[in-house]
Amino acid sequence: MNIAFPAERPAYHADRPELTFDAVVDGARVGCAITAEALEDHFGAASLREPDLVPAFDAHRAAIEAAAARMLEETRGQPVVLHSGFFRLYGEH
Template sequence: MQIEFPDHRPVFNYEDLTIEFAVVVNGRSIDCAVSAEALEDHFGAYSAGADDLLHAFEHGRTDIHALTREYLTMGLSGPVLLRSGHFRWVREARRQAARR
Protein backbone atom coordinates (compact mmCIF):
# COMPACT_ATOMS: atom_id res chain seq x y z
CA MET A 1 0.00 0.00 0.00
CA GLN A 2 1.44 3.33 -1.06
CA ILE A 3 0.45 6.23 1.22
CA GLU A 4 1.54 9.76 0.38
CA PHE A 5 0.95 13.07 2.11
CA PRO A 6 1.12 15.74 -0.61
CA ASP A 7 2.58 19.07 0.41
CA HIS A 8 -0.79 20.84 0.32
CA ARG A 9 -1.89 23.36 2.90
CA PRO A 10 -4.33 21.94 5.44
CA VAL A 11 -7.80 23.52 5.45
CA PHE A 12 -9.94 24.59 8.40
CA ASN A 13 -13.49 23.23 8.15
CA TYR A 14 -15.74 25.67 10.02
CA GLU A 15 -18.76 23.35 10.03
CA ASP A 16 -17.01 20.36 11.60
CA LEU A 17 -14.28 22.19 13.56
CA THR A 18 -11.62 20.05 11.93
CA ILE A 19 -8.44 20.51 9.98
CA GLU A 20 -8.61 18.61 6.71
CA PHE A 21 -5.45 17.42 4.99
CA ALA A 22 -4.48 15.63 1.82
CA VAL A 23 -3.68 11.93 1.67
CA VAL A 24 -3.23 9.80 -1.44
CA VAL A 25 -3.49 6.02 -1.12
CA ASN A 26 -2.47 3.97 -4.15
CA GLY A 27 -3.09 7.01 -6.34
CA ARG A 28 -6.55 7.70 -4.86
CA SER A 29 -7.31 10.80 -2.80
CA ILE A 30 -8.73 10.06 0.67
CA ASP A 31 -10.52 12.59 2.88
CA CYS A 32 -8.71 12.92 6.19
CA ALA A 33 -9.12 15.30 9.11
CA VAL A 34 -8.18 15.84 12.72
CA SER A 35 -10.64 17.30 15.24
CA ALA A 36 -10.23 20.60 17.03
CA GLU A 37 -10.44 18.72 20.32
CA ALA A 38 -7.50 16.48 19.38
CA LEU A 39 -5.44 19.51 18.35
CA GLU A 40 -6.26 21.25 21.63
CA ASP A 41 -5.67 18.18 23.82
CA HIS A 42 -2.51 16.85 22.20
CA PHE A 43 -0.86 19.53 20.06
CA GLY A 44 -1.24 22.76 22.01
CA ALA A 45 -4.02 24.58 20.15
CA TYR A 46 -5.13 27.44 22.41
CA SER A 47 -8.64 27.61 20.93
CA ALA A 48 -10.84 26.21 18.19
CA GLY A 49 -10.01 29.22 16.03
CA ALA A 50 -8.61 28.56 12.58
CA ASP A 51 -5.18 30.10 13.22
CA ASP A 52 -4.66 28.21 16.48
CA LEU A 53 -5.75 24.90 14.97
CA LEU A 54 -3.62 25.31 11.85
CA HIS A 55 -0.59 26.17 13.99
CA ALA A 56 -1.19 23.10 16.18
CA PHE A 57 -1.58 20.93 13.08
CA GLU A 58 1.79 22.10 11.79
CA HIS A 59 3.32 21.42 15.22
CA GLY A 60 1.88 17.88 15.29
CA ARG A 61 1.98 17.07 11.58
CA THR A 62 4.44 14.16 11.96
CA ASP A 63 2.35 12.43 14.66
CA ILE A 64 -0.91 13.16 12.82
CA HIS A 65 0.43 11.68 9.60
CA ALA A 66 1.85 8.65 11.45
CA LEU A 67 -1.50 7.86 13.06
CA THR A 68 -3.33 8.40 9.78
CA ARG A 69 -0.92 5.97 8.10
CA GLU A 70 -1.52 3.44 10.89
CA TYR A 71 -5.30 3.58 10.44
CA LEU A 72 -5.07 3.36 6.66
CA THR A 73 -2.77 0.32 6.83
CA MET A 74 -5.36 -1.43 9.04
CA GLY A 75 -7.49 -1.64 5.94
CA LEU A 76 -9.58 1.48 6.29
CA SER A 77 -10.39 2.83 2.87
CA GLY A 78 -11.26 6.27 4.25
CA PRO A 79 -12.31 8.76 5.19
CA VAL A 80 -10.25 9.11 8.37
CA LEU A 81 -11.24 11.46 11.18
CA LEU A 82 -8.77 11.48 14.04
CA ARG A 83 -10.22 12.42 17.41
CA SER A 84 -8.58 13.03 20.77
CA GLY A 85 -9.19 9.45 21.92
CA HIS A 86 -7.21 8.06 19.00
CA PHE A 87 -4.10 9.88 20.20
CA ARG A 88 -4.72 8.79 23.82
CA TRP A 89 -4.96 5.20 22.57
CA VAL A 90 -1.58 5.49 20.80
CA ARG A 91 0.10 7.01 23.86
CA GLU A 92 -1.29 4.29 26.13
CA ALA A 93 -0.19 1.55 23.73
CA ARG A 94 3.33 3.01 23.67
CA ARG A 95 3.37 3.26 27.48
CA GLN A 96 2.35 -0.37 27.83
CA ALA A 97 4.91 -1.51 25.24
CA ALA A 98 7.65 0.35 27.13
CA ARG A 99 6.77 -1.59 30.31
CA ARG A 100 7.41 -4.91 28.61
Protein backbone atom coordinates in the same frame (compact mmCIF):
# COMPACT_ATOMS: atom_id res chain seq x y z
CA MET B 1 -0.43 -0.12 0.66
CA ASN B 2 1.48 2.98 -0.45
CA ILE B 3 0.45 6.08 1.57
CA ALA B 4 1.79 9.59 1.01
CA PHE B 5 0.69 13.04 2.16
CA PRO B 6 0.90 16.01 -0.21
CA ALA B 7 2.57 19.08 1.31
CA GLU B 8 -0.62 21.15 1.19
CA ARG B 9 -2.21 23.43 3.76
CA PRO B 10 -5.04 21.76 5.68
CA ALA B 11 -8.55 23.15 5.20
CA TYR B 12 -10.43 24.56 8.19
CA HIS B 13 -14.08 23.66 8.76
CA ALA B 14 -15.67 25.77 11.50
CA ASP B 15 -18.97 23.89 11.30
CA ARG B 16 -17.44 20.58 12.49
CA PRO B 17 -14.76 21.99 13.85
CA GLU B 18 -11.79 20.23 12.28
CA LEU B 19 -8.96 20.46 9.80
CA THR B 20 -9.03 18.28 6.71
CA PHE B 21 -6.09 17.12 4.64
CA ASP B 22 -5.54 14.56 1.91
CA ALA B 23 -3.58 11.37 1.74
CA VAL B 24 -2.68 9.62 -1.48
CA VAL B 25 -3.31 5.90 -1.05
CA ASP B 26 -2.10 3.71 -3.91
CA GLY B 27 -2.41 6.72 -6.23
CA ALA B 28 -5.90 7.83 -5.15
CA ARG B 29 -6.72 10.83 -2.97
CA VAL B 30 -8.40 9.96 0.32
CA GLY B 31 -9.79 12.53 2.74
CA CYS B 32 -8.45 12.72 6.28
CA ALA B 33 -9.42 14.98 9.17
CA ILE B 34 -8.33 15.78 12.68
CA THR B 35 -10.75 17.30 15.15
CA ALA B 36 -10.11 20.60 16.86
CA GLU B 37 -10.51 18.77 20.16
CA ALA B 38 -7.63 16.43 19.29
CA LEU B 39 -5.46 19.39 18.29
CA GLU B 40 -6.27 21.13 21.58
CA ASP B 41 -5.90 18.07 23.79
CA HIS B 42 -2.74 16.60 22.28
CA PHE B 43 -0.97 19.16 20.11
CA GLY B 44 -1.20 22.46 21.99
CA ALA B 45 -3.86 24.35 19.99
CA ALA B 46 -5.12 27.19 22.18
CA SER B 47 -8.68 27.27 20.79
CA LEU B 48 -11.04 25.99 18.11
CA ARG B 49 -10.14 28.93 15.85
CA GLU B 50 -8.24 28.44 12.61
CA PRO B 51 -5.32 30.71 13.66
CA ASP B 52 -4.70 28.34 16.60
CA LEU B 53 -5.41 25.01 14.90
CA VAL B 54 -3.26 25.36 11.78
CA PRO B 55 0.01 26.16 13.61
CA ALA B 56 -0.58 23.20 15.97
CA PHE B 57 -1.16 20.98 12.93
CA ASP B 58 1.95 22.31 11.20
CA ALA B 59 4.14 21.85 14.29
CA HIS B 60 3.03 18.23 14.70
CA ARG B 61 2.32 17.30 11.11
CA ALA B 62 4.60 14.25 11.11
CA ALA B 63 2.84 12.71 14.14
CA ILE B 64 -0.61 13.53 12.74
CA GLU B 65 0.22 12.04 9.34
CA ALA B 66 1.68 8.92 11.03
CA ALA B 67 -1.57 8.51 12.96
CA ALA B 68 -3.60 9.00 9.78
CA ALA B 69 -1.45 6.44 7.96
CA ARG B 70 -2.08 3.94 10.74
CA MET B 71 -5.82 4.49 10.50
CA LEU B 72 -5.74 4.31 6.69
CA GLU B 73 -4.01 0.94 6.95
CA GLU B 74 -6.64 -0.28 9.41
CA THR B 75 -9.54 0.96 7.24
CA ARG B 76 -7.94 -0.29 4.01
CA GLY B 77 -7.73 3.19 2.56
CA GLN B 78 -11.12 4.59 3.58
CA PRO B 79 -11.42 8.24 4.75
CA VAL B 80 -10.48 8.76 8.40
CA VAL B 81 -11.20 11.26 11.16
CA LEU B 82 -8.68 11.45 14.00
CA HIS B 83 -10.45 12.13 17.29
CA SER B 84 -8.84 12.86 20.64
CA GLY B 85 -9.55 9.30 21.78
CA PHE B 86 -7.25 7.88 19.10
CA PHE B 87 -4.30 9.77 20.58
CA ARG B 88 -5.25 8.78 24.15
CA LEU B 89 -5.29 5.15 23.07
CA TYR B 90 -2.24 5.08 20.79
CA GLY B 91 -0.26 8.14 21.90
CA GLU B 92 0.89 11.05 19.77
CA HIS B 93 4.00 9.40 18.39
